[in-house]
Amino acid sequence: MLTLVEARSILTRSSGYLKSVCSHSLNPYRGCSLGRSLCGVACYVQHNRFLTQGRPWGSFLEGKSNAGSLYLAEIGRERRRGPVSIFMSSATDPFPPQERTTGITRSVLEAMVHQPPDLLIVQTHSDLVSEYTQLLLQLPTRVHISIESDRDRLPGLPAPACSVAKRMEAGRTLRRAGLMTVACLSPLIPIREPEPFFERLKESFDAVILDHFVGGDGTSNGTRTRVTAFPAAIESVQPGASRLEYLHQMVGVARRHFPGRVGVGPEGFAARWLK
Numbered sequence: 001m002l003t004l005v006e007a008r009s010i011l012t013r014s015s016g017y018l019k020s021v022c023s024h025s026l027n028p029y030r031g032c033s034l035g036r037s038l039c040g041v042a043c044y045v046q047h048n049r050f051l052t053q054g055r056p057w058g059s060f061l062e063g064k065s066n067a068g069s070l071y072l073a074e075i076g077r078e079r080r081r082g083p084v085s086i087f088m089s090s091a092t093d094p095f096p097p098q099e100r101t102t103g104i105t106r107s108v109l110e111a112m113v114h115q116p117p118d119l120l121i122v123q124t125h126s127d128l129v130s131e132y133t134q135l136l137l138q139l140p141t142r143v144h145i146s147i148e149s150d151r152d153r154l155p156g157l158p159a160p161a162c163s164v165a166k167r168m169e170a171g172r173t174l175r176r177a178g179l180m181t182v183a184c185l186s187p188l189i190p191i192r193e194p195e196p197f198f199e200r201l202k203e204s205f206d207a208v209i210l211d212h213f214v215g216g217d218g219t220s221n222g223t224r225t226r227v228t229a230f231p232a233a234i235e236s237v238q239p240g241a242s243r244l245e246y247l248h249q250m251v252g253v254a255r256r257h258f259p260g261r262v263g264v265g266p267e268g269f270a271a272r273w274l275k
């Protein structure tokens with residue numbers, strides 16, 4: 001599945017909803033080896049035909065072997081245009097299992113230590129991120145870990161690549177080390193026990209962001225996700241969960257546990273309330 005490629009560039013100026021979050025995105029890989037797990041079912045990146053070129057989502061992973069040197073070559077030019085805040089990553093996971101052997105994300109972080117951006121937002125579904133704590137502490141980092149629910153499984157859908165418990169533990173490790181951590185319930189999966197779940201999240205995270213596939217998958221009414229098995233699966237465990245009202249209900253619970261620290265919808269990822 002893994003191939004190594006030489007990329008032509010690494011820092012991409014943000015567009016779409018990401019513009020309100022960060023000035024740039026950085027994807028150390030193309031494709032995602034977590035794509036055949038639970039998160040891949042509703043992953044909006046799979047609909048990017050330019051990126052997939054017809055390949056099934058989760059079937060390919062291209063590591064950009066020159067990512068670290070490209071960052072150093074590009075960061076000076078981008079900084080001359082204004083502050084640089086980087087979202088890593090918007091179209092892949094920066095910590096796939098293959099990262100252990102390629103070290104590509106590590107090379108990017110090491111390059112950033114030499115020439116830091118103004119802000120780095122790390123977005124991942126993997127507990128591997130906690131092994132990078134010492135590197136991340138040297139950067140102006142905020143770590144977002146996707147934890148869509150307290151459920152690990154949905155009927156008829158694949159298992160997650162990394163269990164909820166492992167992701168909670170990664171958040172706890174990072175937070176105890178002094179990093180700002182955010183749990184991203186995106187796209188929201190029905191929560192079995194909302195009050196205890198948000199209470200537990202407080203041990204591992206400074207804030208939460210909740211997002212629904214309706215309005216969160218790049219279409220206003222969730223059209224992209226409606227062609228997948230995701231809406232029926234969440235309806236089967238919680239009737240009504242495929243409607244936005246369910247998001248509003250859970251936001252109400254989240255606000256009781258994280259007062260002033262709840263982001264909602266795609267713009268919530270900017271987390272400007274986190275100071």
Ligand code: SF4
Nearest residue numbers: 032035039043092093
């Ligand atoms: S880890 Fe992220 S990019 Fe990869 S399949 Fe899951 S949601 Fe998509």
